Amino acid sequence: MRREASRRVRELGSIDKARTLTRHAFAALRRGDLSPPGRGKKGRDTPYIAEMRPQDILMSVAAGLCCKPGGFHIDPIRPVERAVITHGHSDHARPGHGAVLATQETLDMMRLRYGDNFAGSTQAIGYGEELKLGDVRIKFHPAGHVLGSAQIAVSCKDTCIVASGDYKDAPDPTCAPFEVVPCDVFITEATFGLPVFRHGDAADEIKKLLASVALFPERAHLVGAYSLGKAQRVIALLRAAGYDAPIYLHGAMEKITRYYERRGVALGELRLVKGMKKADLAGTITLAPPSATSDIWTRRFPDPVTAFASGWMRVRARARQRGVELPLVISDHADWDGLTATIDATGAGEVWVTHGQEDALVHWCTAKGLAARPLDLVGYGEEDEGETVPLAEDAEA
Numbered sequence: 001m002r003r004e005a006s007r008r009v010r011e012l013g014s015i016d017k018a019r020t021l022t023r024h025a026f027a028a029l030r031r032g033d034l035s036p037p038g039r040g041k042k043g044r045d046t047p048y049i050a051e052m053r054p055q056d057i058l059m060s061v062a063a064g065l066c067c068k069p070g071g072f073h074i075d076p077i078r079p080v081e082r083a084v085i086t087h088g089h090s091d092h093a094r095p096g097h098g099a100v101l102a103t104q105e106t107l108d109m110m111r112l113r114y115g116d117n118f119a120g121s122t123q124a125i126g127y128g129e130e131l132k133l134g135d136v137r138i139k140f141h142p143a144g145h146v147l148g149s150a151q152i153a154v155s156c157k158d159t160c161i162v163a164s165g166d167y168k169d170a171p172d173p174t175c176a177p178f179e180v181v182p183c184d185v186f187i188t189e190a191t192f193g194l195p196v197f198r199h200g201d202a203a204d205e206i207k208k209l210l211a212s213v214a215l216f217p218e219r220a221h222l223v224g225a226y227s228l229g230k231a232q233r234v235i236a237l238l239r240a241a242g243y244d245a246p247i248y249l250h251g252a253m254e255k256i257t258r259y260y261e262r263r264g265v266a267l268g269e270l271r272l273v274k275g276m277k278k279a280d281l282a283g284t285i286t287l288a289p290p291s292a293t294s295d296i297w298t299r300r301f302p303d304p305v306t307a308f309a310s311g312w313m314r315v316r317a318r319a320r321q322r323g324v325e326l327p328l329v330i331s332d333h334a335d336w337d338g339l340t341a342t343i344d345a346t347g348a349g350e351v352w353v354t355h356g357q358e359d360a361l362v363h364w365c366t367a368k369g370l371a372a373r374p375l376d377l378v379g380y381g382e383e384d385e386g387e388t389v390p391l392a393e394d395a396e397a
């Protein structure tokens with residue numbers, strides 16, 4: 001009887017430890033790849049606490065990518081308590097979170113788009129800065145996608161996972177260049193994850209645009225480009241090609257473009273289209289959100305040549321469908337060669353593939369002997385499909 005009681009006391013004393021053990025062990029057991037708890041008492045049962053599996057550090061849930069040991073989500077699509085955000089595009093940076101951790105630029109862009117109360121609280125973090133959150137450490141690295149865009153390295157004990165968000169390895173004068181971050185698990189996007197996607201040199205596409213402007217001095221050139229990132233990159237590329245005439249902007253792009261200038265990105269002389277006489281727009285270049293290039297807004301231009309700057313312009317059917325006369329293959333996402341070269345360079349043994357054409361990239365990884373799987377994340381990629389412009393701004397611009 002007494003022996004029974006003392007056994008119970010011993011059990012109670014270790015209950016907390018047992019609970020943690022069981023929780024991890026259950027998850028592992030469900031995956032069917034660990035031996036039952038309690039086995040191998042001679043020091044062999046510690047590893048599954050000491051060595052966390054990548055899936056225990058980051059997992060995809062309905063709200064997005066969840067880091068349980070760190071108590072946060074990355075780019076959540078639903079309001080959460082703590083969000084860590086890779087970049088300012090609306091499919092990644094959504095309003096309504098309790099707290100947001102991001103680069104200063106991403107926070108500013110969210111403020112510009114959603115207003116001052118876009119989150120309960122905010123904290124800025126710089127590239128290369130490390131922060132401890134719960135049981136993990138996180139560090140931001142440039143993603144080369146748009147101004148302020150970051151890859152987020154999440155480390156727990158000896159395991160490092162890099163969530164790269166959207167990225168490109170091609171040069172872009174408007175943001176910090178992509179940095180290869182060595183890791184165990186690399187989470188890659190796959191927007192252009194098919195071997196047919198090879199973007200080529202953006203400067204050559206700009207030459208095409210300038211050749212068209214020279215060829216049709218009596219027509220206006222209207223270039224569809226996403227307001228955040230692509231528009232500013234096209235302007236910077238035009239300047240780099242020696243084009244120094246004023247460049248015109250649709251009103252919906254003004255705020256974000258001025259913000260780029262405030263952050264030190266030189267864009268030359270910019271003017272708003274609003275208030276311009278039709279005849280005066282002959283021979284000029286105007287940047288507008290993609291949706292505006294196909295509506296009545298275009299009537300204010302003399303016989304406009306419609307161009308569109310996007311990686312999707314590699315697909316002729318897409319250009320035709322949109323009524324694009326001058327497709328410009330300029331993308332802020334890595335192409336097939338960029339994706340595969342980056343995966344190689346990270347040295348990751350495991351790759352998780354998300355938002356886009358996952359299958360081909362998963363297959364490529366598997367053939368190279370890497371563990372790879374698609375991540376079932378939904379709700380991303382809309383930014384590149386068709387940007388919505390607030391009606392009022394559209395009418396005004």
Ligand SMILES: [Zn+2]
Binds near residue numbers: 089145166383
């Ligand atoms: Zn993006």
Ligand SMILES: [Zn+2]
Binds near residue numbers: 165381
């Ligand atoms: Zn994206």
